[in-house]
Amino acid sequence: MPPPPPPAACSRGRCSALSFAAARDRCFSHRFRRAGLRPLAVPLPGPGPDADPATTVHMWVPAGPPPRNPLLLLHGFGASATWQWAPYLRPLIAAGFDPIVPDLLFFGASCTRLPDRSDAFQASAIKAAMDAIGVPRFGLVGVSYGGFVAYRMAAMFPEAVHRVALVCAGVCLEERDLAEGLFPVAGIGEAAALLVPHRPEEVRRLVRLTFARPPLIMPSCFLWDYIKVMGSDHIQEKAELLYALINGRQLCTLPKLTQPTLIIWGEQDRVFPMELAHRLNGHLEGNSRLVVIKNAGHAVNIEKPKEVCRSIIEFFKEPVAGAANADDKVYYLADEPEVHFVWQPSQESSGLAMSRAFDDYYIKDCGVISAPEVTQRRTDNNDQFVILATVV
Numbered sequence: 410m411p412p413p414p415p416p417a418a419c420s421r422g423r424c425s426a427l428s429f430a431a432a433r434d435r436c437f438s439h440r441f442r443r444a445g446l447r448p449l450a451v452p453l454p455g456p457g458p459d460a461d462p463a464t465t466v467h468m469w470v471p472a473g474p475p476p477r478n479p480l481l482l483l484h485g486f487g488a489s490a491t492w493q494w495a496p497y498l499r500p501l502i503a504a505g506f507d508p509i510v511p512d513l514l515f516f517g518a519s520c521t522r523l524p525d526r527s528d529a530f531q532a533s534a535i536k537a538a539m540d541a542i543g544v545p546r547f548g549l550v551g552v553s554y555g556g557f558v559a560y561r562m563a564a565m566f567p568e569a570v571h572r573v574a575l576v577c578a579g580v581c582l583e584e585r586d587l588a589e590g591l592f593p594v595a596g597i598g599e600a601a602a603l604l605v606p607h608r609p610e611e612v613r614r615l616v617r618l619t620f621a622r623p624p625l626i627m628p629s630c631f632l633w634d635y636i637k638v639m640g641s642d643h644i645q646e647k648a649e650l651l652y653a654l655i656n657g658r659q660l661c662t663l664p665k666l667t668q669p670t671l672i673i674w675g676e677q678d679r680v681f682p683m684e685l686a687h688r689l690n691g692h693l694e695g696n697s698r699l700v701v702i703k704n705a706g707h708a709v710n711i712e713k714p715k716e717v718c719r720s721i722i723e724f725f726k727e728p729v730a731g732a733a734n735a736d737d738k739v740y741y742l743a744d745e746p747e748v749h750f751v752w753q754p755s756q757e758s759s760g761l762a763m764s765r766a767f768d769d770y771y772i773k774d775c776g777v778i779s780a781p782e783v784t785q786r787r788t789d790n791n792d793q794f795v796i797l798a799t800v801v
Contacts, residue, residue, distance in 0.1 A: 429631060430638035437491035444498040446508065447472040450518065451538040466538035467518035468511035476507030479544050480725065483535070484510075485553030486604045486647070488639045489517035493552065496714040497721075504722045509544065511535055513558060515643040515650065526646070526653040532562035536569060545569060548725050552576040552710050553681075557654060564664040574671040574721050577707050579681030581688040584658050593618055593679060597655050601648040606640060609633060621677040621706040663692065670697040671724040673717055675709035698724075 551559025556578020
């Protein structure tokens with residue numbers, strides 16, 4: 410993902426005295442804390458049985474009790490995760506979700522000493538971090554490069570990811586598409602120069618390609634400041650990530666996801682043109698839905714955050730196919746393993762999900778609940794339960 414547009418104007422003297430990028434970074438971190446999230450560094454062991462941690466995943470996690478409806482948000486290229494997801498926190502939390510926001514490896518404070526640069530390695534690292542914080546099952550959203558990682562994670566860990574939303578993620582691209590002129594770059598090296606800019610003119614080109622309505626004025630002092638604060642770390646590693654992503658990529662080797670998938674695209678995307686959106690929708694063979702947002706480019710999550718967030722919320726709140734809603738109170742019946750229940754000890758309690766099967770199901774007026782928190786509980790005749798859904 411590109412950086413947000415810089416402020417419209419400033420004097421050169423003031424630009425040199427202050428770092429607006431650093432101030433904005435602190436502001437976004439403060440918004441995360443105000444939304445009830447806290448930063449956490451998760452060390453992951455190396456490949457050997459007694460190896461020291463070789464990888465660290467930095468992530469923002471709920472500061473309160475364990476999340477009941479976790480939603481993992483993966484950012485794209487550009488600034489750290491806080492810049493890209495800050496506008497989404499409060500709407501998602503108000504809708505009943507628990508956002509978890511990691512920095513992908515070589516972005517923000519996440520890094521590794523291991524040489525693997527594949528999207529599969531990124532997916533495995535983030536999944537290991539989710540396991541480490543006690544969140545084995547979750548919904549998943551990925552933007553641009555984060556969408557590549559999200560797609561790979563959903564394919565590798567279908568038992569963990571119950572639904573996927575991909576935002577302007579050209580996962581169906583092939584290396585030959587570059588040479589055939591589908592993209593504004595003709596090779597992997599030029600793609601790396603575009604997405605990992607080193608100079609103000611490169612940032613300007615990136616912003617003009619990714620925004621449907623880019624700012625008219627982009628002062629060099631602001632762009633140098635942004636590059637210094639957000640774009641000066643792990644330059645070589647980020648280029649290697651792009652090479653591993655594109656080199657030899659073929660659609661015929663891309664697995665098909667089994668989870669319900671939402672595809673969101675900016676109609677004027679020039680980084681990953683609309684052809685890739687339709688290609689992905691066709692590749693998933695009816696298991697996906699495409700939402701096209703008008704007057705938006707590749708940076709649709711920055712240009713149209715309300716529309717993108719609304720589509721995400723509606724998608725993840727949909728009832729699971731094959732489940733019928735009911736709200737009748739019944740006693741627990743041990744011989745009905747195909748029926749899911751909620752235990753309600755009082756009118757004030759929201760209930761605890763119970764099931765013998767780890768599957769998705771739907772609580773009336775509450776949305777989709779993933780793996781149950783409780784699988785066994787001693788009951789007596791005073792306990793009452795609410796049927797959530799029967800599998801048909």
